[in-house]
Amino acid sequence: MAKNYFNFLHFVLFFIFFTILPTQINAQCAGTDAQKIICDIENPANETLSLFSLLGGSPTPGGTWSGESNLKILDPTTGILHPQLITRGGTYRYTYTVPATSGCTNNKAVVTLTIGAFQGVGSQATVCNDSNFFNLFTAFDSNSMSPHSNGRWTDVNGRTLTNPSIYIGDITEKTTLQYTYTVPPVLACSTAEKSTTVFVTILIAPKPGTPENLDLCGTTDLAGYTNLDLDGQLTDQDKGGIWTGPGLTSDTDHNVNLKELFDISGPGEYTFTYKVLAVPDNYICKDKSSDVVITLEKRIDFTGSKIVATKDICESEISTATYSAKITEGPDGIPNGEYIVTFNVNGPVSGSEDVRVICVNGELNFHIRSAYFQQVGKSTITVTNIVQVAGKKLCTNIFSPFSTDLNVYPLPRLNGATITSTPTCQNKAGLMQINAPQLLDGNYRITYNINGDNIATGETAIIKAESGKASFEVPRNLNVKSGLSVITILNIVNITNPSPQCSNTANVAGNLIINPLPNATTVSVAVNNYCLNDPVSVAVSGLGNLTNVKISYTLSDSNSAALQTVTQVVTNGRIDFIIPAGLLLNSGNTKITLLNLTNMVTDCDSDLINVSDDFIINPIPVAPIATDQKFCKVDEAAIANLEPKGSQYKWYNSATSTTPLAATYILKTEDYYLRETSAAGCISEATKISVIVYDTAAPVMNDTPDFCGLANPTVQDLSNKTNVAGTVAWYDAVNGNLLPSSTPLVHHVTYYGYDLDGNTNCLSVNHIEVVVSLQDCDTSQYDFFVPDGFSPNGDNVNDTFRIPDIEFLYPNYTLEIYNRYGNGMYKGDKNKPAWDGMNYEQSGIAGGIAPNGVYFYVLHFNKDNKPPQQGRLYLNR
Structure with missing residues (x-):
């Protein structure tokens, strides 16, 4: 209580x-x-x-x-x-x-x-069937609140509509339809649905029929249309309608004489309207009408029409001339209006095009593009067709092509011409060659100026052109200075015929080069010291603005050679060339002497005086001595580990390589080449050695790393499960501590295994990582002991209650402890194996400290379907 x-x-x-x-x-x-x-x-x-x-x-x-x-x-x-x-x-x-x-x-x-749900207030709606669709929501009383939108529509037969918009276009007689709108209940207001009914009356619109228009050529096609029944131009129309239009005489008339209409009113579009009235009591549907359009066109006869183009011109007028043409009508006449004229031009430039032209009083005037007349010659302009823009092209016009000619007479032309020349020396005449593809054969007078290092104005020369080529000479007295003269032709006159001569401006320029002698006073030569058999480069400088030269030279002292020549392009006033290796077979001091300099562009030369240089050919050291060498891959040996050592030695990966390997280059099993460099920088022949880098394979587990912890397994037991039990080494981490073979194994700890090759004494680079399990125990071979008491008094002796070694036999076990009243005190497993005498189940014991006395345990093995084990224990503080 x-x-x-x-x-x-x-x-x-x-x-x-x-x-x-x-x-x-x-x-x-x-x-x-x-x-x-x-x-x-x-x-x-x-x-x-x-x-x-x-x-x-x-x-x-x-x-x-x-x-x-x-x-x-x-x-x-x-x-x-x-x-x-x-x-x-x-x-x-x-x-x-x-x-x-x-x-x-x-x-x-x-x-x-x-x-609460609201179904709306129904009403009566009237609609015309020509609206095709009717939305039932528009049938509600517009003076009342709109109905809720979550209802459903049903027809008079109770069928549910999928869409409130109903199709009425196929109804052919007056009809009244009934529909019901129902909204679901809102339980707080009612448990029943709410409905309302609307009525829709569909009235029938009058049908004016579907018209079929008529297109005819009035000139040729109207013989059979003197009494056309317009009713035949409609389909599916209501009878009793009224026709209106040109040529009809009364409300009941529906026949028209198209030939008479064309003869009186001419070509055009004539509209005839058929109107059907709605029934008098139908104020919803409107009167309807259809239009039949009859198009009548006239044939045009262009016989006798002519074209005249603007007058012939000279070629000098091409850039400013404009061109036009005029077409005049023949006896039958050309009606006023817009036409498309098709014409072609046949001449130096040919083509065809269409132009829009307005005909006024029998004349059609239009421009012709000047692009057709940009060359000398005769062009023929032919009109190939004329088509009226308006209308439907119902008539076949009478037309035959007609043409006229236009001439463009030639002018002397240097368009696209070029002037070339043969270089000359100072105070010599220069020959200029003209290449003018557009210049016709004949005699011409040219006027030219000279600019550049030599200057002259208003000079004249007579040239004779044959096959687009001609030449003239610049007198020697106009070439007194070396350098560049620019010859520019400013005017050309055709003097071939005595008729009025046509002149033409020009702007054709060509260069005449007047070459100087090369300057020999600034030339010098320099050669560095080289090793024997190395390419020996010679630098010749002071060449100024020369671009291509030939130099002759000799060798003396330790290496002697007769006159040699080298031809080379000059860069920035300098050339570099290699002395042939066959001329430098001896080590020691050698002298090079330059004798002559030739400008290969002008073929002018100058002698060189006291231009020489001394250089040394250094000897090559002998190949160094080295032997094959061996390493372990795990040591990551590099080039720096090879013998012999010293800054004079360089290692290479091929006999022909010129780039030494870096000291940090990691060695591999391959051949290497050693060269020695002398103090003068000369490199010896290569000595080949072979390097072997032993790579020991990582050990392999032959069996799973599972053991029984009760058997006290050691690292040696783990080694016995590998393929190299006698040489495998185990560490507690990568690059960690080596574990002795007698080291006891620990459950769920990772061990790192390496193999040590007994022949190479090399440790493997790679390793295996093994997580050990100590729970692989056979319960038939091992047993466990459950203590019958403990004393949690803090003296570090038997302070907790636990079952020794059970986690190896039954790793998934659970332990429950109860007091004598059946109240839970503690629950444990392999992660919480020891009870310290405290109450963890809140059984009402003050302070959570379990008192002295008898307690009961239940051990669940959770393995092999073994039933739980129960027992008692005594707690004594």
Whole structure:
């Protein structure tokens, strides 16, 4: 009884603290939640609703409203809601939020609003069948609130419509249809659905028929159209309509004489309208009409038409001349209007095009592009067709091509011409060659200027052109200075014929080079010291602006050679060339002497005086001595580890390589080549050695690393499960500590194994990582002991209750301990194997300390379906 009273008192205090006390401490700043149910939503009184006024408590003004609607329905500032704009019945929640302030942690309140279903107010609608579709929602009474949108439509047979828009275009007689709209119930207001009925009356529109237009050539096609029945130009029309149009004499007339109409009114489009009236009591459908359009066109006879082009011109007028042509009508005449004239030009430049031309009083004037007349010669302009722009081309016109000629007479032309020359020396005449592909054969007078290092103006020469080529000579007295003369022809006159001579401006320039002698006073030669058999480079400088030279030289002293020559392009006033290796067979001092310099561009030369240099050919050291060498891959030996050592030695990966390997280059099993460099920088022949880098394979596990911990397995037992049991070495980490073979194995610890090759004495680079398990015990070979008591008194002797070694036999075991009342005290497993005498199950023992006495255990083996084991133990502090 005392225990029950204590629990009740605890519950009362808990309830007061967590329910009543917070409402006193924390103010309801947003008010308290509220509810409202509106079943008669269609009532005009429900058009607006103040959500703020529904809140309970003392809500703070100035907050904001949010909820399941848009801004048209809810004003988030004032909380004014328009419930009638919500499109379906149901429950809606609106949240009022005020800013959180000190002492105000509950700053939200919710108004729950339930709106009853509204099916709308049905009505009678009338529609014309020519509108094709009718939306049933438009049949509701427009003076009442719109129905909710979550209803369904059914026809008079109770079938549900998939779309409120019904097709009425195929109804052919006046018909009234009935449909029912039903909305689902809102249980807070009613358990039954709500329905309303609408009626739709479909009236039939008059049919004016489908027209078929008629296109005819009035000149040739009207013999059979003197009494055309217009009714035949319609299909599917109502009878009794009225025709109106040209040539009809009464409301009942529907026949027309098209030949007579064409003879009186001429070509054109004639419209005839058939109108059908709606029935008098049908104020919904409108009168309908159809138009039949008859097009009549006239044939044009262009026989006798002519074309005249503007006058012939000279070639000098090509750049400014414009061209036009005029077509005049023949006896039959050409009607005024717009035409497309097709013509072609056949001449030096040929082509064809269409132009739009307006015919006025029998004349068609148009421009012809000057691009056709950019060359000398005769061009023939032929009109190949004339087509009227307006109309449908119903008539076949009578037309035959007609043409005229236009001539462009030639001028002397140097367009595209070039002037070349043969270089000359100072005070010699220069020959200029003209290559002018467009210059006709004949005699011409040219006027030219000279600019550059030599200057002259207004010079003249007579040339004779044959096959587009001609030449003239620049007199020697005009070439007194070396350098570049620019010869520019400014004018050319055709003097071949005595008729008025045509002149033409020109701007054709060519260069005449007047070459100087090369300057020998600035030339010098320099040769560095080299090793024997190395290419010996000679640098000749001071060549100025020369571009290509030939130099002759001799060798003397330790190496002697007769006159040698070298021809080479000059770069930045300098050339570099290699002395042939056959001329430098001896080590020691050698002298080079330059004798002559020739400008290969002008073929002018100068002798060189006292231009020489001395250089040394150094001997080559003998190849160094080295032997084959061996390394372990795990040591990551590099070039720096090879013998012999010294800064004079360089190692290479091939006999022909010129780039030494870096000292940090990691060695591989391959051949290497050693060279020695002398103090003078000369490199010996290569000595080849072979390097072997032994790579020991990582050990392989032949069996799983599973052991029984009760057997006290060691590292040696782990080695016995590899393929190299006698040489494998185990570490506690990569680059860690070596473990002796007698080291006991630890459950779930990772061991790192390497192999040591007994022949090469090399440790493997790679290793294996093995996680050991000590739970592979056979329960038939091992047993365990359950203690019958313990003394948790803090003397570090038997302070906890645990079952030794059981985790090796039954790794998934669980242990439960109960007091004599059956209350749980402790639950353990391999991760929590020892009970320290404390109560972990909250069995009502004060302080959680289990008192002295007898306790009971239940051991679940969770293996091999072995049943749990129960027993007792004694706790004595």
